[in-house]
Amino acid sequence: MNARIASALSFIPADHRETWVAMAMAVKSEMGDAGFDLWDQWSQTADNYNAQAARSVWRSCRGSGVTLGTLFHEAKCNGWVDNDRHEKPTAAQLQSRKREQAERLTQEGMERERLAQAAARKAGWIMHQTVQEQHAYLHSKGWAEAKGAVWWAGEDQNLLCIPMRVGEALVGVQMIDRAGGKRYLSGQRTSGAEYLIANNGRGAEDWFCEGYATGLSLRDCLHALRMRYRIHITFSAGNLVTVAAMHSGGYVIADNDESGTGERVAIKTGFPYYLPEHGDFNDFHQKAGTFRASQCLRKFLVNQQLTSQTDRPSHYGAANALQTATKPDIRTPVPGKNFHEYQYQNNGAR
Numbered sequence: 001m002n003a004r005i006a007s008a009l010s011f012i013p014a015d016h017r018e019t020w021v022a023m024a025m026a027v028k029s030e031m032g033d034a035g036f037d038l039w040d041q042w043s044q045t046a047d048n049y050n051a052q053a054a055r056s057v058w059r060s061c062r063g064s065g066v067t068l069g070t071l072f073h074e075a076k077c078n079g080w081v082d083n084d085r086h087e088k089p090t091a092a093q094l095q096s097r098k099r100e101q102a103e104r105l106t107q108e109g110m111e112r113e114r115l116a117q118a119a120a121r122k123a124g125w126i127m128h129q130t131v132q133e134q135h136a137y138l139h140s141k142g143w144a145e146a147k148g149a150v151w152w153a154g155e156d157q158n159l160l161c162i163p164m165r166v167g168e169a170l171v172g173v174q175m176i177d178r179a180g181g182k183r184y185l186s187g188q189r190t191s192g193a194e195y196l197i198a199n200n201g202r203g204a205e206d207w208f209c210e211g212y213a214t215g216l217s218l219r220d221c222l223h224a225l226r227m228r229y230r231i232h233i234t235f236s237a238g239n240l241v242t243v244a245a246m247h248s249g250g251y252v253i254a255d256n257d258e259s260g261t262g263e264r265v266a267i268k269t270g271f272p273y274y275l276p277e278h279g280d281f282n283d284f285h286q287k288a289g290t291f292r293a294s295q296c297l298r299k300f301l302v303n304q305q306l307t308s309q310t311d312r313p314s315h316y317g318a319a320n321a322l323q324t325a326t327k328p329d330i331r332t333p334v335p336g337k338n339f340h341e342y343q344y345q346n347n348g349a350r
Contacts, residue, residue, distance in 0.1 A: 002038065003039065003047065004082075005027065005030070005031075005035075005068065005071065006038055006042075007074070007087060007088060008071055008072055008075035008077075008080050008082075008091055009023065009027075009038070009039070009042040009071070010042065010080075010082035010088045010091055011075045011079055011093075011167075012042075012046075012071075012074050012075055012080075013046075013097055014042055014043050014045050014046035014047045014049075014079070014176055015048065018232060019074065020043060020046070020057075021040050021057055021061075022041060022066050022070060022071075022074075023042070023071055023139050024039050024057055024058055024061050024072075025061045025066035025132050025298070026066050026067055026068050026069075026071035027039045027068075027071070028058070028061045028069050029066060029067050029068065030067070030068050033058075037203075038059050039054075039058070039119045040054050040058075040145040040162065041160065041266070042060045044145075056294070068179075071206075073168070073248075075262045076167045076169075077084075077166070077167045077168055077169040078097075078166075078167055079093060079166060079192070079246060080167060083200075087248070090245060090246055090247070090248070091154060091244060092220040092245035092293075093245075093246050094241075094309040096191075096242075114166040115186070115187030115188075116171065116187055116188060116189045117201055118187060119171070119172055119185040119186065119188035119189070120170055120171050120185045120188065120189070121170065122185055123163065123164070123170050123171070123173040123185060124163060124170055125189065126151050126173055126175075127149065127151075127163055127170070127173060128331070129151050129152075129162060130149035130150055130151045130161050130280060131149075131150055132147045132148070132149065132150070133147055133150050133154075134147055134148075134309075135147075135148050135149075135150050135158065135160045135178070136174075136178035136179075137160050137176045137177070137178060137180055137213075138160065140180065141216070141282055142213075142215040142217070142282070142285065142286045143216065148161075149159045149161045149162075149163075150199070151175070151232065152328075153175075157177070157292070158178070159172070159175040159176060159177055159210060160176040160177075161173050161174070161175055161176075161345070162175075162176070162195050162212050162233070163195060164184075164188070164189075164190070164194065164195060164235065165193060165194065165195070165196070166192050166193050167198070171188060171189040171190075171193050172184055172185050172188030172190065172213070173185060173188075173192060174195075174235055174328065176212070190235065190236070190239060190292070191242055192239070192242050192243060192246070193234075194232045194233060194234050194235075194237065194239075194243050195212065195215070195228075195232075195233040195235075195241070196230060196231065196233070197215055197216075197219050197228050197229075197233070198230045198231070199222075199223070199227075199228050199230075200228060200230065201226065201228040203227075203228050204228035204229055204230055204251030205227070205228070205229055205230070205250060205251065205305045206229075206247050206249065207222075207229055207230065207231045207232065207233060207250060207252075207253060208232045208234060208244045208249070208250055208252045208253070208269070208271070209231065209233060209252070209253040209281065210233070210234055210235065210236060210237055210240055210255055210262070210280075211233065211235075211255075211280060212233055212235075212281050212284065213280075213282040214233075214253060214281045215231050215233040216256070216286035217280070217281050217282040217284075217293070218231055218253055218281060218287075218292050218297075219231055220285070221285065221290060221293050221297050222294070223292035224290050224291065224294040225294050225297065225298055229254060230261050231246075232247075232250075236267065237261050237262060237265040238265070239254070240269070241265055241267055241268050241269055242296070244269040244271060245269070249271065250259065250271050251267055251273065251274065251301075251304075252266040252272070252273035252274070253273070253274050253281045254273045254274065254275045255276075255279070255280045255281075256264035256275050256276050256278055256280070257279075257283060262275070262280075263275055265322070272274070272300075273306050274296075274297065274300050275324075281293075284296075297338075
């Protein structure tokens with residue numbers, strides 16, 4: 001339990017007095033006076049730390065009603081993930097925290113914070129108004145029968161709404177119209193925000209992608225492979241780098257766009273990445289089907305295991321994803337005339 005508390009505390013800024021005092025109450029409610037060293041060590045991460053003040057505040061904490069539930073909630077709002085790995089913030093997260101703290105002290109920063117809070121409240125209101133129903137955008141991306149969170153902004157305007165969170169805190173929403181146009185709330189926070197699709201369990205891996213449809217296609221393929229996963233939908237190329245930097249490892253599903261931005265961003269993360277031959281992974285998934293797309297991902301992962309034992313590059317595109325199996329069987333596609341044509345060995349049948 002001590003390691004879990006220490007991990008959670010490490011994600012919470014210690015500079016704000018109200019939070020600082022509340023965390024003392026939470027730690028003391030669970031650990032008693034034995035928790036002082038843990039809380040005091042965390043307190044020392046604040047620029048305004050004062051040892052005498054810390055001892056005084058600790059002594060004053062008596063049955064306040066603040067528990068570890070408050071501490072864990074605050075930690076999750078700051079990006080902490082409650083798992084058995086007890087991870088600490090990455091260097092990128094710590095640097096981002098320092099920038100945010102410095103920015104809050106400026107008038108401009110305070111105005112941005114006000115707008116961000118207003119956007120977060122509006123996002124909550126919008127999500128509360130949504131209903132689960134089918135949407136033209138989902139239909140166009142291959143899920144004709146699927147339902148999503150739809151907000152009727154007007155009699156003839158229904159928007160598919162994707163909540164955007166930092167940790168467990170709702171900070172904004174992506175709204176997608178019937179034609180696929182996307183917009184956000186004015187003033188909302190986007191840096192570090194994500195939509196998480198998780199099938200947690202032993203062996204779950206982190207996957208990073210830009211778009212919602214790409215995330216859904218990835219989910220279907222990983223499900224077909226019976227894999228556990230955490231899919232981080234980051235909404236933009238720049239934010240993909242930001243979100244990936246908060247994790248120690250994972251895989252990137254890059255967009256193969258004409259500008260080359262998707263691949264450049266994937267390289268920048270330092271993680272192995274999968275690049276479809278054209279477009280994004282949803283385009284490939286719709287054209288190839290779940291089985292074929294999932295087999296390409298399977299071979300991509302096999303290739304990564306081989307890469308860890310050699311000096312081969314970590315990029316693994318869809319075109320060469322089909323060329324790793326030396327003994328294909330009925331479940332293993334082999335190249336046909338071109339990338340999107342397949343043959344299957346089944347007693348000579350095609």
